[in-house]
Amino acid sequence: QVQLVQSGAEVKKPGSSVKVSCKASGGTFRNFGFSWVRQAPGQGLEWMGRIVPFLGIADYAHKFQGRVTITADQSTTTAYMELRSLRYEDTAVYYCARGEITVTGSRGAYYQYGLDVWGQGTAVTVSS
Protein backbone atom coordinates (compact mmCIF):
# COMPACT_ATOMS: atom_id res chain seq x y z
CA GLN A 1 0.00 0.00 0.00
CA VAL A 2 1.56 3.27 -1.13
CA GLN A 3 1.90 5.97 1.49
CA LEU A 4 3.23 9.51 1.37
CA VAL A 5 4.70 10.55 4.70
CA GLN A 6 5.47 14.22 5.16
CA SER A 7 7.81 15.98 7.56
CA GLY A 8 6.55 17.63 10.73
CA ALA A 9 5.05 21.00 11.51
CA GLU A 10 7.18 24.11 11.16
CA VAL A 11 7.11 27.60 12.64
CA LYS A 12 9.03 30.17 10.62
CA LYS A 13 9.69 33.89 10.72
CA PRO A 14 8.69 36.22 7.89
CA GLY A 15 11.37 36.38 5.23
CA SER A 16 12.79 32.95 6.01
CA SER A 17 12.45 29.69 4.05
CA VAL A 18 10.84 26.32 4.73
CA LYS A 19 11.55 22.96 3.13
CA VAL A 20 8.95 20.21 3.46
CA SER A 21 9.67 16.59 2.57
CA CYS A 22 7.36 13.86 1.30
CA LYS A 23 8.59 10.26 1.37
CA ALA A 24 6.88 7.67 -0.79
CA SER A 25 6.86 4.17 0.65
CA GLY A 26 5.32 0.88 -0.39
CA GLY A 27 5.40 1.43 -4.13
CA THR A 28 7.43 2.54 -7.08
CA PHE A 29 8.57 6.14 -7.46
CA ARG A 30 8.84 5.78 -11.21
CA ASN A 31 5.95 6.69 -13.53
CA PHE A 32 4.54 9.14 -11.00
CA GLY A 33 4.44 12.89 -10.63
CA PHE A 34 4.21 14.67 -7.28
CA SER A 35 2.17 17.81 -6.81
CA TRP A 36 2.21 20.20 -3.88
CA VAL A 37 -1.11 21.68 -2.79
CA ARG A 38 -1.65 24.10 0.06
CA GLN A 39 -4.65 25.02 2.16
CA ALA A 40 -4.75 28.20 4.24
CA PRO A 41 -6.84 28.07 7.44
CA GLY A 42 -10.52 27.75 6.55
CA GLN A 43 -9.78 28.09 2.84
CA GLY A 44 -9.78 25.91 -0.25
CA LEU A 45 -7.08 23.95 -2.06
CA GLU A 46 -4.38 25.74 -4.06
CA TRP A 47 -2.11 23.89 -6.49
CA MET A 48 1.47 25.13 -6.23
CA GLY A 49 3.42 22.97 -8.65
CA ARG A 50 4.58 19.47 -9.48
CA ILE A 51 7.65 17.45 -10.26
CA VAL A 52 8.00 14.43 -12.51
CA PRO A 53 11.14 12.81 -11.13
CA PHE A 54 11.76 10.26 -13.90
CA LEU A 55 11.75 13.09 -16.45
CA GLY A 56 13.48 15.65 -14.27
CA ILE A 57 10.90 18.33 -14.97
CA ALA A 58 9.00 20.69 -12.67
CA ASP A 59 6.10 23.08 -13.29
CA TYR A 60 4.96 25.87 -11.01
CA ALA A 61 1.85 27.99 -10.65
CA HIS A 62 2.58 31.54 -11.75
CA LYS A 63 1.75 32.85 -8.29
CA PHE A 64 4.68 30.94 -6.75
CA GLN A 65 7.18 31.11 -9.58
CA GLY A 66 10.52 32.42 -8.33
CA ARG A 67 9.67 31.69 -4.72
CA VAL A 68 9.16 27.92 -4.74
CA THR A 69 11.39 25.04 -5.79
CA ILE A 70 10.17 21.45 -6.01
CA THR A 71 12.79 18.71 -6.18
CA ALA A 72 12.97 14.94 -5.81
CA ASP A 73 15.56 12.37 -4.84
CA GLN A 74 14.81 9.11 -6.62
CA SER A 75 17.34 7.17 -4.51
CA THR A 76 15.35 7.91 -1.35
CA THR A 77 11.92 8.20 -3.05
CA THR A 78 11.44 11.60 -1.47
CA ALA A 79 10.01 14.80 -2.92
CA TYR A 80 10.69 18.23 -1.48
CA MET A 81 9.04 21.63 -1.61
CA GLU A 82 11.01 24.71 -0.59
CA LEU A 83 9.20 28.04 -0.22
CA ARG A 84 11.31 31.17 0.28
CA SER A 85 10.68 34.73 1.45
CA LEU A 86 7.85 33.54 3.68
CA ARG A 87 4.96 35.89 4.40
CA TYR A 88 2.22 35.69 7.02
CA GLU A 89 -0.22 34.63 4.29
CA ASP A 90 1.90 31.51 3.60
CA THR A 91 0.56 30.06 6.85
CA ALA A 92 -1.18 26.90 5.64
CA VAL A 93 -1.19 23.13 5.57
CA TYR A 94 0.97 21.90 2.72
CA TYR A 95 0.13 18.58 1.07
CA CYS A 96 2.05 16.44 -1.36
CA ALA A 97 0.03 14.22 -3.67
CA ARG A 98 0.90 11.57 -6.24
CA GLY A 99 -0.51 10.88 -9.66
CA GLU A 100 0.41 8.50 -12.46
CA ILE A 101 2.08 10.21 -15.38
CA THR A 102 1.64 9.54 -19.07
CA VAL A 103 4.03 11.06 -21.62
CA THR A 104 3.09 11.77 -25.22
CA GLY A 105 4.71 13.84 -27.93
CA SER A 106 1.72 16.15 -28.29
CA ARG A 107 0.93 16.74 -24.61
CA GLY A 108 4.17 16.14 -22.80
CA ALA A 109 3.83 14.73 -19.27
CA TYR A 110 0.35 14.73 -17.76
CA TYR A 111 -1.61 13.04 -15.01
CA GLN A 112 -3.91 10.24 -16.17
CA TYR A 113 -6.10 9.74 -13.11
CA GLY A 114 -5.77 12.86 -11.02
CA LEU A 115 -4.06 12.80 -7.61
CA ASP A 116 -4.78 9.43 -6.04
CA VAL A 117 -2.52 9.33 -2.97
CA TRP A 118 -2.05 12.24 -0.55
CA GLY A 119 0.31 12.88 2.30
CA GLN A 120 -1.00 13.68 5.76
CA GLY A 121 -0.17 17.38 5.42
CA THR A 122 2.45 19.62 7.04
CA ALA A 123 1.36 22.71 8.94
CA VAL A 124 3.59 25.72 8.30
CA THR A 125 3.03 28.74 10.51
CA VAL A 126 4.66 32.05 9.66
CA SER A 127 4.90 34.18 12.76
CA SER A 128 7.21 36.81 14.15
Place this chain on the structure above:
Amino acid sequence: DIVMTQSPDSLAVSLGERATINCKSSQSVLYTSDNKNYLAWYQQRPGQPPKLLIYWASTRESGVPDRFSGSGSGTDFTLTISSLQAEDVAVYYCQQYYSTPYTFGQGTKLEIK
Protein backbone atom coordinates in the same frame (compact mmCIF):
# COMPACT_ATOMS: atom_id res chain seq x y z
CA ASP B 1 -5.11 29.65 -16.35
CA ILE B 2 -8.32 27.61 -16.32
CA VAL B 3 -10.74 28.96 -13.70
CA MET B 4 -12.94 26.39 -11.95
CA THR B 5 -16.20 27.60 -10.43
CA GLN B 6 -18.35 25.41 -8.22
CA SER B 7 -21.97 25.87 -7.20
CA PRO B 8 -23.39 26.07 -4.68
CA ASP B 9 -20.81 27.12 -2.07
CA SER B 10 -22.74 25.14 0.54
CA LEU B 11 -25.52 22.62 0.52
CA ALA B 12 -27.70 20.98 3.19
CA VAL B 13 -29.41 17.72 2.27
CA SER B 14 -31.46 15.25 4.32
CA LEU B 15 -30.10 11.77 4.96
CA GLY B 16 -31.06 9.44 2.13
CA GLU B 17 -31.71 12.29 -0.29
CA ARG B 18 -29.77 13.28 -3.41
CA ALA B 19 -27.00 15.87 -3.36
CA THR B 20 -25.81 17.58 -6.54
CA ILE B 21 -22.72 19.76 -6.91
CA ASN B 22 -21.82 21.60 -10.09
CA CYS B 23 -18.46 22.60 -11.49
CA LYS B 24 -17.79 24.82 -14.48
CA SER B 25 -14.43 25.37 -16.17
CA SER B 26 -13.51 28.56 -18.03
CA GLN B 27 -12.32 26.48 -20.99
CA SER B 28 -12.84 22.93 -22.14
CA VAL B 29 -10.94 20.19 -20.32
CA LEU B 30 -11.85 17.59 -22.94
CA TYR B 31 -8.82 16.27 -24.76
CA THR B 32 -10.22 15.38 -28.17
CA SER B 33 -7.47 12.92 -29.09
CA ASP B 34 -8.59 10.44 -26.42
CA ASN B 35 -12.08 11.85 -25.75
CA LYS B 36 -11.40 12.11 -22.04
CA ASN B 37 -12.28 14.97 -19.72
CA TYR B 38 -9.38 15.71 -17.39
CA LEU B 39 -11.57 16.57 -14.43
CA ALA B 40 -11.39 15.05 -10.95
CA TRP B 41 -13.54 15.27 -7.83
CA TYR B 42 -12.17 15.09 -4.29
CA GLN B 43 -13.76 14.74 -0.88
CA GLN B 44 -12.16 16.38 2.15
CA ARG B 45 -13.48 15.50 5.57
CA PRO B 46 -12.60 17.79 8.49
CA GLY B 47 -8.98 17.45 9.54
CA GLN B 48 -8.17 15.03 6.71
CA PRO B 49 -6.30 15.33 3.41
CA PRO B 50 -8.41 15.27 0.25
CA LYS B 51 -9.46 11.91 -1.15
CA LEU B 52 -9.85 11.20 -4.86
CA LEU B 53 -13.43 10.15 -5.69
CA ILE B 54 -13.76 10.50 -9.46
CA TYR B 55 -11.34 10.96 -12.37
CA TRP B 56 -11.96 11.48 -16.10
CA ALA B 57 -15.13 13.27 -14.93
CA SER B 58 -17.10 10.06 -14.44
CA THR B 59 -14.84 7.13 -13.44
CA ARG B 60 -15.03 6.17 -9.78
CA GLU B 61 -11.76 5.56 -7.99
CA SER B 62 -11.39 2.04 -6.62
CA GLY B 63 -13.23 1.61 -3.32
CA VAL B 64 -15.49 4.64 -3.72
CA PRO B 65 -19.15 3.76 -3.04
CA ASP B 66 -21.39 3.65 -6.08
CA ARG B 67 -23.70 6.31 -4.64
CA PHE B 68 -21.07 8.77 -5.91
CA SER B 69 -21.25 9.51 -9.62
CA GLY B 70 -19.80 12.11 -11.93
CA SER B 71 -21.09 13.41 -15.24
CA GLY B 72 -20.55 16.14 -17.78
CA SER B 73 -18.17 17.02 -20.56
CA GLY B 74 -16.28 19.99 -21.94
CA THR B 75 -16.87 22.77 -19.44
CA ASP B 76 -19.82 21.63 -17.30
CA PHE B 77 -19.65 18.86 -14.74
CA THR B 78 -21.71 17.44 -11.90
CA LEU B 79 -21.00 15.30 -8.86
CA THR B 80 -24.05 13.46 -7.56
CA ILE B 81 -24.47 11.59 -4.30
CA SER B 82 -27.57 9.49 -4.84
CA SER B 83 -28.47 8.81 -1.21
CA LEU B 84 -26.69 10.94 1.35
CA GLN B 85 -25.04 9.15 4.26
CA ALA B 86 -23.78 10.76 7.47
CA GLU B 87 -20.16 10.03 6.51
CA ASP B 88 -20.55 12.11 3.34
CA VAL B 89 -20.42 15.36 5.32
CA ALA B 90 -17.35 17.02 3.84
CA VAL B 91 -16.12 19.69 1.45
CA TYR B 92 -16.03 18.61 -2.18
CA TYR B 93 -13.63 20.02 -4.76
CA CYS B 94 -13.36 19.68 -8.50
CA GLN B 95 -9.97 19.99 -10.16
CA GLN B 96 -8.95 20.21 -13.79
CA TYR B 97 -5.76 18.39 -14.69
CA TYR B 98 -5.96 19.17 -18.38
CA SER B 99 -3.24 21.80 -18.26
CA THR B 100 -0.96 23.37 -15.67
CA PRO B 101 -1.62 25.03 -13.32
CA TYR B 102 -3.99 22.27 -12.22
CA THR B 103 -6.63 24.50 -10.67
CA PHE B 104 -9.28 23.61 -8.11
CA GLY B 105 -12.78 24.90 -7.63
CA GLN B 106 -13.42 26.88 -4.44
CA GLY B 107 -15.13 23.93 -2.77
CA THR B 108 -18.71 23.03 -1.80
CA LYS B 109 -19.50 22.33 1.83
CA LEU B 110 -22.05 19.53 2.21
CA GLU B 111 -24.02 19.24 5.45
CA ILE B 112 -26.95 17.26 6.78
CA LYS B 113 -30.30 19.04 6.89
